[in-house]
Amino acid sequence: MKIVHVVECFAAGTAHFINLLTQYTSCEHIVIHGERRDEISAEAVKAKFPQGVTFIQWKNAQREIRPGKDLMALRELTTILKNLKDIDVIHLHSSKAGFLGRAACFILGLKNVIYTPNGASFARADVSTKNKSLYILLEKVADKLAGEVVCCSPSEAQSYEKIGINTSFINNGTSIPTLDPETPQPCKGAPFRIVTCGRITEQKNPKLFNQIASFFKQQQDITFTWIGEGAMEQRAVLNSGNIKVTGWLPKREVEDILTRADLYLSTSLWEGLPFSVLEALSLGKCLLLSDCVGNRDLVKNGYNGYSFLTADEAISRIQWLMRNQESVKQMGRNSREWSEKEFDIELVSKQYQNLYASFAKRRKD
The missing domain is CATH 3.40.50.2000 (Glycogen Phosphorylase B;)
Known part of the structure; x- marks a missing residue:
């Protein structure tokens, strides 16, 4: 299967999540990405990915809502997706890529779309009530355009259900390290x-x-x-x-x-x-x-x-x-x-593998 990931915030947990998916699902992965230079360079993030992953820079993608710049980002993303052939699944990550990605897929008539918020924008505690209302409106509009929302936790899924958006969830996961019995553990008398x-x-x-x-x-x-x-x-x-x-x-x-x-x-x-x-x-x-x-x-x-x-x-x-x-x-x-x-990534990745396969089958049918 050919899986195309679209992400604006190519840093921190979101980039780590995509990295894990590319490691633990047996698919061809293409990552269309923005860059958060104030946090980490895109090159440094890409260096942590396994070999065989294809990267395409999304040059106009940026964090804040700026209509003019966002329109340029939408046009660029639409062109990139149009030029990719035989896509089985488009997986959108986080709110900016979630909105622009679903708009681009609507324009192109693409239906095989998954959106994982990884932190709902309207759940943010650092924005005004007015902005939260705007984020909810944008989520509802995008939900009508294309794709299915697949949250990364039960409580995130519940937050979407509360605003009237149907969703499912697959937990995030992590690799389970082997615990070395000789590694010093907290001991009596220590702070x-x-x-x-x-x-x-x-x-x-x-x-x-x-x-x-x-x-x-x-x-x-x-x-x-x-x-x-x-x-x-x-x-x-x-x-x-x-x-x-x-x-x-x-x-x-x-x-x-x-x-x-x-x-x-x-x-x-x-x-x-x-x-x-x-x-x-x-x-x-x-x-x-x-x-x-x-x-x-x-x-x-x-x-x-x-x-x-x-x-x-x-x-x-x-x-x-x-x-x-x-x-x-x-x-x-x-x-x-x-x-x-x-929360073992090997278990979580199997759920995504099955989800991708069901979308790919739906596309071929």
Whole structure:
């Protein structure tokens, strides 16, 4: 099968998701991509993909809504798709490619279209009510043009159902690492280590992370680590003296820090189904996650961690977990078991392989 992926935000979790699909589904993959130069170059992203993937740059694609520029991007994308032959499935990723991609497919009469939001634009907590209403309108218009919405988590699917758009979902997944029994684990007497991982942005809510950490700043028996980097104004929010910001690290170093951690903390305002949390789950970590779209699909209270709504609630949970370290270890084991059963990329990729095959068959029929 020939699968064409269309993505504007060729960075972070979305690019990682497409990368995994190209690795674990037995298809010919073509990626039409934009570039987020303020985050990472397209060349650096492409270097992480397996050999055999074809890349086509979508030069006019950009993040913000700008009618003139978006019209140019639509024309360019329509031309690119028109020149590709024998496409079995067009898979659109994230909101900008989701709208322009469905418009282009409508113009070309293409029906074999999947749209995966990976973080619904109208679920964003950093935009006005007016903009949210605009995003909902755009989603509804695009839904009438072409394609089927396949969300990356149950709660993301529910958010689309609430605005009247029918959808299904396939969970995001991650590769399940082999746990080395000789790797140092959290040990008795060591500080209680709390870790998060991701770009320091408003979406990840560094203000709340800092507020939680600040409560413990006089204690020597607890540490906070943020693996990642961000804009200067967002990074400056993490000013509590007990927070270490590492910047971006190689994957092996990230896994080493996570393995040694006692607790994975996410303070996000919204998500799709976050890969950073999926990876913590696969490494057998107890989780403490803000109760937002995406996060709430990865924690079962009392089983593999807890969700929270406020800083006070998170602080109270941390205090309890520090006193009950055997429970922390058991919840970590539960995380690993759940990850193997539901979020293994090999299982997830089979679901996408079957979905692609059903679309390809529909096209040929």
